[in-house]
């Protein structure tokens with residue numbers, strides 16, 4: 001007779017089957033319940049209407065996390081061809097037209113089912129600030145024209161406006177710290193240095209600054225449960241293009257028909273128009289009365305002399321606070337590391353000085369060499385670089401050097417705390433991302449509640465608990481287990 005397996009009682013089989021079904025069900029629910037949904041993204045578009053050009057940035061983030069800590073990333077950037085919108089004062093319609101190619105680009109990059117709900121912002125910076133000072137009616141007409149053009153796009157247009165210098169500085173700081181994950185994790189923050197064409201911004205946290213000494217430089221944030229007292233200042237006219245204008249204006253003050261400029265390479269020569277030079281509010285009112293129509297601008301390439309010219313556009317003496325950067329503007333003691341972007345990056349990239357932290361002395365030597373190079377040689381060395389930029393690198397480099405050291409008081413010790421950057425994790429450093437995060441309330445003031453365990457940990461714990469429960473259950477049924485039958489005795 002075949003021996004009966006003691007486990008093969010109906011009861012144990014039923015218990016085992018129910019147990020297995022229960023475990024499978026538990027694990028399946030645990031996995032499915034917490035599995036991220038198929039990625040669905042939301043979008044936001046910001047147009048950065050700078051003094052020299054306009055750029056459009058498209059940002060993307062997971063749809064189910066938009067009120068939370070979901071990472072926002074730049075997925076596309078489009079450079080508007082032509083000049084900045086402030087240059088269309090005499091023909092505003094063209095400013096609107098100029099944006100159309102990038103807006104069509106955006107229609108391709110944002111899925112059509114999201115078009116209608118995607119916010120679209122245009123923020124203008126120092127070029128429009130200057131136009132607004134010079135001719136506010138013209139500035140209104142430009143905004144009217146660009147707004148009409150953007151309203152025709154399928155996106156949800158949220159308005160075009162001028163950012164204050166304070167906003168521009170503060171949002172640049174938010175962008176770099178957000179992209180570096182410093183805000184959410186409450187880490188030490190990094191300062192932001194932004195050099196544009198018409199203004200420049202410096203923003204950083206200084207423990208010694210609580211806003212009392214100079215309230216206009218103070219911005220308070222509460223982000224992810226942390227308080228930040230930010231120092232920020234925007235110097236209108238101290239972007240590199242307006243700074244060049246001021247340096248030229250300074251050199252034409254004596255009124256002759258030619259300037260021999262140490263900030264331009266030897267061999268450079270151009271005829272320039274006096275009234276064009278003096279049309280900006282940064283230099284207006286200083287045009288010499290005896291000025292001829294044009295002047296010849298030639299280079300003599302000398303970094304040390306150029307530094308003297310550049311210094312003449314700063315006022316280092318006036319200061320009614322405990323300490324100042326320049327032009328009587330309060331600045332607390334520098335602190336921590338800095339990310340320097342926009343034109344800082346472009347110029348330092350040309351000098352090959354962006355990779356590591358750069359000693360100040362190397363920058364000085366590189367600039368002395370660059371300025372002393374004859375213009376013809378420079379053109380041969382860099383056939384790929386646009387002449388408009390190549391002409392100006394000696395000036396731009398010297399200006400950056402002087403602004404950082406004499407203006408903001410970086411020393412040979414602190415200079416290497418500056419990193420020259422263009423992008424962080426694929427997104428451009430600049431004010432646009434911070435601006436959009438703020439307007440869409442994407443950075444919460446308080447730290448969000450996080451689940452106790454990560455997804456994988458949660459599933460493992462549930463599985464182990466289910467197994468333990470099952471084993472305990474089986475053991476608890478021990479009294480019902482069939483007893484082993486006695487083996488028949490072989491006699």
Ligand SMILES: Nc1ccn([C@@H]2O[C@H](COP(=O)(O)OP(=O)(O)O)[C@@H](O)[C@H]2O)c(=O)n1
Nearest residue numbers: 050051052053125126196197198199343346
């Ligand atoms: N490849 C490039 C692109 C821009 N730039 C400069 O970067 C600056 C950008 O300024 P911007 O147009 O954002 O002007 P703001 O309104 O910020 O003052 C301009 O001075 C451009 O000439 C550069 O040096 N190299």
Ligand SMILES: [Ca+2]
Nearest residue numbers: 050125196342
């Ligand atoms: Ca800018």
